[in-house]
Amino acid sequence: MDFSDSQEEAVFRAEVKDWIAENVSVFASVDFSTLPEKDEVALSRQWIASKAKAGYAAMRLQKAYGGMNATAMQSVIYAQEESKYPTPTNYFDITLGMVVPTLLTFASEEQKATLIPRVLAGENIWCQLFSEPSAGSDLAALRTRAVKDGDDWLISGQKVWTTRGHLADYGILLTRSNPELPKHKGLTFFFVDMTSPGIEVRPIKQIDGGAEFNEVYFTDVRIPDAQRLGEVGSGWQVAMTTLLFERQAAGEQSLGLIDFEDMWETFGELQIDGSVALSNPAVQAKLADWYLIKEGLRYFGYRQLTAIAAGITPGPEMSIGKYLEARGAQVAACFATDAMGLYGAIVDPALALCKGRHQSAVLQSPGIRIAGGTDEILLNTIAERVLGMPSEYRTDKTTPFRDL
């Protein structure tokens, strides 16, 4: 066991550090907390393109696809070093983390050669079109229909909670191609050009005032069969692979709500009843709780990284990360604002302590506890797939979908 960088890792870290220091200077004068979305998206595109030139945009990809064939550990080292500087929100996270690996597994060589370079040039953002109004946790209940029409498919239905749908050039799409089969069996997976006729994207305004996700309506949208990923009827397996890629980004994820440093900095500045907050036992207790989660999950991530380096794919135990962090962030952020007294209610980043990050986390954490698997679904996953407890009682697994 050795927690420090190996010699090779130290050399790599030094290289990366130099490159980042030289290239992030363009953001030094940018105030990200007040930047309008379209300007931040433009900066994000520019940043991906400049990282791609050095091989850092999608490091783990092979060189032929614009990566540097890096190890999981190297990509974590890069992320650690980049996180020391303010950089634009990564509008390419879903694209690079889930879509590109899916394309690499299921798309044709020609498609990969066309589509992936456009991502790395910062030109194309992708979205994931999975959830529907009546298919959230129960994704396989989805109803968006795909009907074969010559060499094409006609798609009709509605998707929802589509993150970055309003910015996306392409989407990956899960549809029902055969309602005569049981729910998991009649699904087919495609990718779709978001400018296709018949697609309408409508923003959803969230409780924090932002509008990161959308409803996406499909009315007889034509998709060539060549844009099908995987076999007809095996959409569920393709979707599960996509979700596995999400998991493989082990150790690289933070939910982006609040960091331990945010809490530390806030309480360092704060006085409670005339004395330093950091010496208040109630503050110490909450600070310790948040430390246990954030720092514990960092170490948990390093255990996974070591496993990945030994050729082991992380399993469903990975679910503990989002479950613990999202709930913990909600508690920590509420406490932080509480300790500020009524001043803690101010959300204006120019006035609020820590640039309003605690206030944002109070408003964003309820969404994060739902997105990408609710607390309850994650606990079911751990109970069933890690602890071997019985599956939920289901009446709909073998019945043809149209009879449900």
Add this chain to the structure above:
Amino acid sequence: MNFEFSEEQRELQSEIRRQLAQFCPLDRCMKVMNGDPAERSNIWSSLVALGYPATAIEEHYQGAGFGYLELCLLAHELGRQLVPSPMMSTIYLGVEAVKLFGSPEQKTQYLPELASGDRVLSFAWAERPDGAAVILRNGKLYGEKLPVADYDLATSFLVYVNSDDGGKLILIPRDAEGLTITPVSVFDGSWPHAILHFDSVAGIELGGGAVDLQLIMDRAAILLAYEQIGATEAALELAVSYAKERNAFGRPIASYQAIKHKLANIFALKELALSHAYYGAWALQVNDRSLPRAAAGARLSATRAFEQASAELIQVYGGMGYTWESFCQLFYKRSRMQALALGSEMHWQARLVDGIKLEKCEEVA
């Protein structure tokens, strides 16, 4: 970075697990709980025969010459079987105190005796919460320490006392004149504790300078965290397996979300604690400057995981779990005892904050 134990270390752990499952199943902890006085010394003799106390003592002190990583894995396995032994007092605290603060002559004398099991130390640090402290006057101890763990097997006591020259550790033989040992009931009947009364008791000072008790506690906290996590793991396994067997309303209770979520949450807490403990094991092994923070993280996280696991174990077992004959009581009582054994949650929360402050100051300097 390689954040995992080696294959050899894992093999050693499996070997220890096999040994302990064979000679120290939970029934033996129950026997101690039921007041069988011979059982503690029988168990300790077996641990000594297997060479466990010698694990992390260097070879030139007649130890086994393994490191702290191996000792952590041993502690994990001792925790799984709730082995009622004086390992915490004599090894996690005693040996570490001698290593940190003993003079070269004292190390040469005590460490081989500790490795061979000939010397068993009990570590007396706690006092009444009303401020009545043990004092050192003209080289003699006066006052009371309580409760003191593992007094039953101790050949000598290491007594912490605050003096005008700072903290001191005084080594007192069991038969010292003026020392009265009175057993005292604590939560966990499988872990004997006593009151030590000192009336002008002379002893040998460990080392010469001031002793920082917290440095010893930091090291012991990481080792004890492994016992707590081992016990958490065992409690979770018992709960899952019972929930699968027990039927209510026509199906196993393991199929209800109320039970599944409860146990999945414990799994999450256990993995979090284990992750802190990995970091602690490494920090202990290399004596990293982050050791105070690592120790507090491991202790707080492991204490919480074990506390929840042992409480929910009884809940899953229902009424049966509340009976004396059920193993559940062993976990519940041990959990509360270990939570207190090295200082409270509040103490370690403050230690964590201090540890972080210290590291940040060093970074600036």
